[in-house]
Every structure is written in structure tokens, then in C-alpha cells.
Amino acid sequence: MYFYAFLILALIFFIIDWYFYRAVKIYTIRKSEKFKKTIKYTYWGFSALSIAFLFYASYFYLAKEEPPKFARIYIFGFLFIQFISKLLGSLWIMVHDASTFFEYILKQIKKQDKEKLTADELNNSGKSQNKISRKEFLKKAAVITAFIPFSSLMYGVLRTAFNFKVKKKNVPLRNLPDTLKGLKIVQISDIHTGSFISDEPLKEVVKMVNELNADLVFFTGDLVNEIAEEALPFVDVLKGIKAKYGVYSILGNHDYGDYYYAADDVEGKKHNRRLITEIHQKLGWRLLLNEHEVININNHQLAVVGVENWGAAHRFPKYGDLDKALHNLDAEIPTILLSHDPSHWDIMVKKSYPQIDLTLSGHTHGMQFGIEIPGFKWSPAKYLYKQWAGLYSHEHQHIYVNRGIGFIGYPGRVGISPEITLLELT
Ligand SMILES: [Fe+2]
Numbered sequence: 001m002y003f004y005a006f007l008i009l010a011l012i013f014f015i016i017d018w019y020f021y022r023a024v025k026i027y028t029i030r031k032s033e034k035f036k037k038t039i040k041y042t043y044w045g046f047s048a049l050s051i052a053f054l055f056y057a058s059y060f061y062l063a064k065e066e067p068p069k070f071a072r073i074y075i076f077g078f079l080f081i082q083f084i085s086k087l088l089g090s091l092w093i094m095v096h097d098a099s100t101f102f103e104y105i106l107k108q109i110k111k112q113d114k115e116k117l118t119a120d121e122l123n124n125s126g127k128s129q130n131k132i133s134r135k136e137f138l139k140k141a142a143v144i145t146a147f148i149p150f151s152s153l154m155y156g157v158l159r160t161a162f163n164f165k166v167k168k169k170n171v172p173l174r175n176l177p178d179t180l181k182g183l184k185i186v187q188i189s190d191i192h193t194g195s196f197i198s199d200e201p202l203k204e205v206v207k208m209v210n211e212l213n214a215d216l217v218f219f220t221g222d223l224v225n226e227i228a229e230e231a232l233p234f235v236d237v238l239k240g241i242k243a244k245y246g247v248y249s250i251l252g253n254h255d256y257g258d259y260y261y262a263a264d265d266v267e268g269k270k271h272n273r274r275l276i277t278e279i280h281q282k283l284g285w286r287l288l289l290n291e292h293e294v295i296n297i298n299n300h301q302l303a304v305v306g307v308e309n310w311g312a313a314h315r316f317p318k319y320g321d322l323d324k325a326l327h328n329l330d331a332e333i334p335t336i337l338l339s340h341d342p343s344h345w346d347i348m349v350k351k352s353y354p355q356i357d358l359t360l361s362g363h364t365h366g367m368q369f370g371i372e373i374p375g376f377k378w379s380p381a382k383y384l385y386k387q388w389a390g391l392y393s394h395e396h397q398h399i400y401v402n403r404g405i406g407f408i409g410y411p412g413r414v415g416i417s418p419e420i421t422l423l424e425l426t
Pocket residue numbers: 190192221222252254363364365404
């Protein structure tokens with residue numbers, strides 16, 4: 001089945017390549033034969049390599065193996081980038097083809113009306129010259145249009161993906177005792193270790209987190225993409241994260257093995273659960289699974305509650321159980337909830353759990369694509385999640401949504417940098 005899927009994919013790639021090449025060719029019209037040949041062979045050489053890679057990948061999937069990590073992340077990523085770019089550019093060629101088609105129809109109608117102007121006369125007229133330049137323009141626009149997403153998506157892979165930014169925010173909590181004011185909380189989220197081919201970027205993350213001298217560090221889920229094993233090569237690096245009162249963690253929708261093991265593979269999922277728990281022990285991160293812990297800081301108490309994944313969308317698991325997590329917890333203690341998916345806050349927490357003062361989430365990644373300039377932020381993520389990046393408040397309750405450290409799918413970020421959050425309670 002995989003083989004046929006790749007065959008269809010390769011065919012779609014070829015069709016898009018052929019379609020887009022018509023626009024590329026326009027740039028060679030008045031150039032030398034040598035230039036024409038160079039462009040032609042380079043273009044189709046690249047196309048052949050891409051299609052050959054798809055067949056190479058199909059071999060692995062056929063043998064029920066995964067292609068090497070670099071190929072899976074970066075070569076597929078590159079194919080995705082060039083495919084999307086050519087597809088967007090091709091929209092202009094579609095406009096070109098549609099206008100040619102309508103002109104042909106009009107010409108036929110005119111013929112029927114026994115217009116005196118012959119086809120030859122039409123071709124030689126001044127209007128025809130205009131048409132040619134308009135058509136040339138449309139094809140040239142196709143290449144320019146394709147270049148914009150191609151260059152920004154490539155820049156996102158090469159420069160933004162690991163350009164970690166510290167975002168600082170003060171969060172005013174209701175009834176916060178003076179001794180807890182100024183408490184420094186560092187939040188990281190969505191590491192997705194399976195998307196890292198080297199531990200160097202994560203060493204940088206650990207260094208940046210430790211430089212913030214946090215009182216508490218919270219990790220809000222999605223340590224891996226599919227299976228717990230992905231995190232093993234990074235345990236030694238990540239266990240370097242230190243905080244005065246400890247590192248607390250929860251699971252995200254990717255941490256359950258649900259995207260790898262079949263729905264009825266109970267043993268596979270049990271193994272994943274065991275391993276991800278063991279990994280947390282090795283990391284020295286306290287994994288909160290529908291439970292809470294009360295931390296004593298300068299003779300005052302702060303409650304940290306952690307729930308399992310709870311996402312409003314049908315496709316996401318609803319393992320989170322707030323009633324269980326809050327059981328026997330004094331509602332007067334300032335309370336911070338760790339919940340991976342921000343829809344949990346929107347639908348459950350702010351309506352039914354007023355004792356939770358601050359919720360920390362991740363999951364959206366800010367869709368790894370958007371615009372953020374002072375005073376304005378936009379991402380397609382906002383159409384899926386009301387709270388998708390940064391701080392939001394409802395009466396006395398707050399949620400902070402972290403944009404994530406790693407990535408999944410597209411191996412980069414455009415406009416939305418990977419984030420380490422520093423929150424100061426006030
Ligand atoms: Fe994630």
C-alpha cells in the first residue's frame with residue numbers, strides 16, 4: 001500500500017514540476033542555448049532526485065522500517081517546501097491558462113459571427129503583443145511568487161528553528177503572599193526530541209534555562225513525537241536543567257504512543273508509558289499525572305497541579321482528570337495548573353475550576369508559522385485555539401501558552417520563534 005501511495009505522490013510531484021517548468025522556461029526565452037540547457041538540466045535533475053528519494057523512502061516503508069532520521073526530517077521537509085512553493089507559484093500559470101482558454105472561446109464566437117479579422121491578423125495586431133507580454137508577466141509572477149514561500153520556509157529551517165528566545169512576563173496572582181512575589185518560573189514545552197538530529201540545540205536550551213536561575217521549571221508536554229525511545233539520546237543533556245524548587249512535568253498528546261502503536265496494541269502503549277515514566281525519573285523531572293504537589297516556599301504554600309492530556313478537539317485524547325488532580329487540595333492555596341492543551345483552560349478550567357489561578361500550556365507551537373511584531377501577532381493557530389501564544393486572562397484566572405522548543409512536520413519556524421518563558425509572579 002505504501003508503495004502505491006509513494007507512486008501517486010511521485011506522480012503528483014512530476015505534474016507540478018512539469019506545470020511549473022513552463023514558468024521557469026519564460027526566463028530563458030531570450031538567453032543563449034547554453035543557458036537554456038543549464039536551466040533545463042538543473043531543474044529536471046533536481047526533480048528526478050526528488051522523485052528518486054520518494055522511491056527510496058517507499059522502500060523503507062515497504063520493509064516496515066523508517067528511513068534514516070535526517071532523510072525523514074530534512075529531505076521530506078525540503079520536498080514539502082519546494083512542493084508548496086511550486087504549487088503556490090502555479091496559481092499564476094492557472095490564471096494564464098484560464099485566460100488563454102477564454103480568449104480561445106471568444107475567438108471561436110467571433111468566428112461564428114463572421115468577423116472579418118482573420119486569425120493571422122489577430123496574431124499580428126498590436127493587441128496580440130500586449131497579450132504576449134501579459135502572459136509573460138503571469139509566468140514571471142509564478143516564479144517570483146514561488147520564490148517568496150521557498151526562501152522564507154528555507155530561512156525558517158536554517159535560521160529560526162533553533163533561534164531560541166526568552167520571553168518574559170509578569171503574572172499578577174490573586175491572594176499571592178508577599179514572600180511568593182517575584183517567584184521565578186521558567187516554562188518550556190513541546191521539545192519533540194524525535195525531531196532533533198543533534199543534541200547541540202538542546203544543550204543551548206539547557207544553558208539558557210539555567211542562566212535564568214529559576215525557582216521552578218515546568219515542562220508542559222510533548223517530549224517526543226511518537227515513541228518514548230526518541231528521548232533516550234537526549235536524557236544526559238536535558239537532566240542538566242536545574243531549578244531551586246524542582247522541575248515538574250506533564251505529558252502531551254504525543255507522549256502516549258497513540259501515533260505509533262495501533263489502537264488495540266495495549267502492550268505497546270504500556271511499554272511506552274513505562275519508558276516515558278522511567279525517562280522522567282532519569283531526568284529528575286517530577287511527572288504529574290492527574291495529581292498535585294504542594295511546595296513549601298519561605299513558609300508559604302504553592303500548589304502545582306499536573307493533568308494528563310485533555311484536548312477539546314475530537315482527535316486529541318481526554319485523559320486529563322482535574323477532579324482527581326485537585327482531590328484534597330486546599331482551594332485557598334495559590335494554584336498553578338500544568339495542562340498541555342490550552343483548550344482545556346478555555347472549556348473546563350475557566351468555567352468550572354476558579355481555584356486555579358494560573359494555567360501553563362503549550363501544544364499549539366504557534367503553528368510554527370505567523371507574524372509577531374510589537375502590538376500585533378497572527379498565526380493560523382488562532383483559528384484553532386482561542387489562546388494560542390502568550391498570556392490571556394479571564395477575571396482572576398490566567399493562562400500562558402508557550403510556543404514550544406521543537407517542531408514537528410515542517411522542520412522549521414517562520415515568524416514564530418522557539419520559546420523559553422520566564423514568568424515572574426506578582
Ligand atoms: Fe507539540
